[in-house]
Amino acid sequence: MSSSAPGPELLGTRLRHLLDQLDGDVAAVYADRGLEWFRPRYAPVVRELAASGPSSIRDLARATGVTHSAASQTVAQMVKEGLVVLEPGADARSRIARPTPKAEALLPVLDAESAATTAAAAELEAELGYPLSRLVGEALDALARRPMRRRIADAMMDT
Structure with missing residues (x-):
């Protein structure tokens, strides 16, 4: 890579690359096991x-910090893998996810991976000039205050 790193024009591309590296390496840890x-x-x-018991998709989305759509897609994939079963909720629109014995059997591996990933992330952050977790949090807060769509639209009006 050249000494002059790309600026904000490639922010999305570089963030996707970073996420691909992080997720790919965590997936490789699972594959190793x-x-x-x-x-x-x-x-x-x-x-x-495992911590809260059967939960609605909406509650899972809130607890895991993703959108309802992302949680719904993830749970649908997990149903195919035999990790969860879905049951009707209190109203016709909600569904309750319940872990299967296959999912529960994975908890020791997932707990060990989580602890190791937390330690590895802390080590990574120690090498950076600014903690990545803090920066991501600040970026998400700033976008909640003023979404990127609005920022782009305002910038287009200025040109």
Whole structure:
């Protein structure tokens, strides 16, 4: 890479690349343990269900910090993998996810991976000039105050 790093014009591309590297390496850890089929996005859901018991998709989304749509897609994939079953909720629109014995059997591996990933993330952040977790939090807060769509529209009006 050249000495002059790309600026904000490639922010989305570089963030996707960073996420791909992080997720790819966590997936490789699962593969090293014979869980090639297990996706990193499943872990927070399994751990939340183990901690809180059967939960609605909406509650899982809130607890894991993703959108309802993302949680719904993840749970649908987990149903196919035999990690959760879905049951009707209190109203016709809600569904309750319940972990299967297959998911519960993974908890020791997921707990060990989570602790190791937390330690590795702390080590990574120690090498950076600014903690990545703090920066991501600040970026999400700033976008909640004023979404990127609005920022782009305002910038287009200025040109």
